[in-house]
Amino acid sequence: MNRIKLSNGEDLPLEMHKVKIVQKLELKPVEKRLEAIKEAGNNTFLLRNRDVFLDMLTDSGTNAMSDLQQAAMLTADDCYAGGESFFRLEAELKKVFNKKFFLPAHQGRACEHLLSRVMVKKGNIVPMNYHFTTTKAHIRLQGGDILEIPADEAFNTSSDALFKGNIDISKLKKAFKQHKGKIPFVRLEAGTNLIGGQPVSLQNIKEIHALCKQNNVPFVFDASLLQDNLFFMKTQEDSCKDKSILEICNEVADNVDIIYFSARKFGCARGGGICLNDEKLFSEIRQLVPLFEGFLTYGGMSDKEIEAIAVGIRESMDIDMISQGPQFIKFMTEELKKAGVPVVTPPGGLGCHLDAKAFLSHIDPENFQAGSLASAFYIISGVRGMERGTIAEERNKDGSECIAKIELLRLALPRRVFTMSQIKFTIDRIIWLHKNRDLIDGLEWEEEPEILRFFLGRLKPVNDWQERLVEKFKQDFDL
Ligand SMILES: *Cc1c(COP(=O)(O)O)cnc(C)c1O
Numbered sequence: 001m002n003r004i005k006l007s008n009g010e011d012l013p014l015e016m017h018k019v020k021i022v023q024k025l026e027l028k029p030v031e032k033r034l035e036a037i038k039e040a041g042n043n044t045f046l047l048r049n050r051d052v053f054l055d056m057l058t059d060s061g062t063n064a065m066s067d068l069q070q071a072a073m074l075t076a077d078d079c080y081a082g083g084e085s086f087f088r089l090e091a092e093l094k095k096v097f098n099k100k101f102f103l104p105a106h107q108g109r110a111c112e113h114l115l116s117r118v119m120v121k122k123g124n125i126v127p128m129n130y131h132f133t134t135t136k137a138h139i140r141l142q143g144g145d146i147l148e149i150p151a152d153e154a155f156n157t158s159s160d161a162l163f164k165g166n167i168d169i170s171k172l173k174k175a176f177k178q179h180k181g182k183i184p185f186v187r188l189e190a191g192t193n194l195i196g197g198q199p200v201s202l203q204n205i206k207e208i209h210a211l212c213k214q215n216n217v218p219f220v221f222d223a224s225l226l227q228d229n230l231f232f233m234k235t236q237e238d239s240c241k242d243k244s245i246l247e248i249c250n251e252v253a254d255n256v257d258i259i260y261f262s263a264r265k266f267g268c269a270r271g272g273g274i275c276l277n278d279e280k281l282f283s284e285i286r287q288l289v290p291l292f293e294g295f296l297t298y299g300g301m302s303d304k305e306i307e308a309i310a311v312g313i314r315e316s317m318d319i320d321m322i323s324q325g326p327q328f329i330k331f332m333t334e335e336l337k338k339a340g341v342p343v344v345t346p347p348g349g350l351g352c353h354l355d356a357k358a359f360l361s362h363i364d365p366e367n368f369q370a371g372s373l374a375s376a377f378y379i380i381s382g383v384r385g386m387e388r389g390t391i392a393e394e395r396n397k398d399g400s401e402c403i404a405k406i407e408l409l410r411l412a413l414p415r416r417v418f419t420m421s422q423i424k425f426t427i428d429r430i431i432w433l434h435k436n437r438d439l440i441d442g443l444e445w446e447e448e449p450e451i452l453r454f455f456l457g458r459l460k461p462v463n464d465w466q467e468r469l470v471e472k473f474k475q476d477f478d479l
Helices: 030-039 067-073 084-097 108-119 133-141 169-178 202-215 226-236 245-254 279-292 303-315 319-338 369-381 420-435 465-476
Strands: 003-005 011-013 101-105 125-128 145-148 186-189 219-222 258-262 272-276 351-355 386-388 408-412 443-447 458-461
Touching: 011 319, 030 369, 030 465, 067 303, 084 101, 084 245, 084 272, 084 303, 101 108, 101 279, 108 133, 108 258, 108 272, 108 279, 125 169, 133 145, 169 202, 186 202, 202 219, 202 245, 226 245, 226 319, 272 279, 319 351, 319 420, 369 386, 369 408, 369 420, 369 443, 369 458, 369 465
Parallel strands: 125 145, 125 186, 186 219, 219 258
Antiparallel strands: 003 011, 101 272, 258 272, 351 408, 386 408, 443 458
16 A cells, blocks of 8 residues: 655555556547537447547446456366366455355346345345445346435535445334335445445444344345455554454455455456355355356356456455555545535545536536536546436336436546546546536436436437537637
8 A cells, every 4th residue: 555745745646556558548539529429329338438538437347457367367267167267266255255155147237136036025125325226226126125224424425424335223223123024135335336435334334234133134245346445444444454454354254144246346357246155045046047147167257257356356455456446536536626626525436426416506407417517528528437316317106307316427447547647637627627517508318218227328418518618628728
């Protein structure tokens, strides 16, 4: 872990890795970017990557791999059944999570599919700190519903609470009483994605564990963003200060019953899996793996990726490795805050989150503040972020828009991918856009899919604001 003081007193996060392979990037002219976002229906998911300069859409499957991960890929024991690669990953997972059984799946949402299919029945309620898009969809698909019970502070975008991802224990107690017999499991997400990559504390995990045990309900832990969360436990939680990352990780795992993860994030490769001790549940889910994922020793992953995940998970127990993301995010968030840009604080993992409700308070939420900001920011910078707000919600049962509690433009920083000058460029363009925010207006639906509409939906601007924004940009930068 390195945060170096420069001689002028400035605090600088320093990369503890070097670049060995690079990919050329192109920054297309602003007119081309305007054209590209129009073709993409103002949905950054629908942009072609060749039109993107810095891809901050997500950290899913886009983290940089290490030399040792790449080397391990060459040792893959490629085969359909019984390959050694699987057993190497299983052994690695045993070290960090110490559960009896491991079931592989092709990515995080596949784990959610398998768990929901087996555990969630019609009318069930799943209490959780906060939903992730695919989690909620899979639970609903089974006829269940979710109950979000974070502390109220989770929705305060400008806070200094250190563990905003925590479940509110008194709300959980109430939920156990109110929904007795209807709770198939309690779910806690590390590095709570949709509220700004906010961590959960080990203390909270222990308290949830005790309550689950008392109520005889399994405790499911989504470890997709565990890497950043471990960093925050180590650096911000007193009881973790003198423990190694591996020791903290073991303690987390000992206090939950079922762990699933996306190895597109945790493990810095592509894949996923479920770890558990419950033999009955294991055999039930196991039957479904060959049907939906692939045979039990690959689960939809290539053996090469399995090798890369095994090494990636081992490397995630190294504080130098896991601190890069949170430190860069902290730098970016603090610089933006200094410039008066509304950002989610405290800075979490995953990425830097702009508070679009405050940034674009002049836009009606029904015209999608975060979506409009994502579109505007791509046009003036070539940087692709992701809307995490009302567009990512589903409509209410009566057909009205479900206005999100928080509207965020997420600028994900895939781990070890971007350089400091790229971060500084991004900060500069955000500050410019914030000064010119009055030029931004809203979006409206052009094409709205029924399921997970944010992936494929198309929107159009409510007037010609995008052209006016481009004009101002060209003026200011002498283009
Ligand atoms: C990304 C993510 C998932 C889904 O993982 P995929 O591999 O992208 O399917 C699930 N939960 C959380 C918290 C995530 O961040």
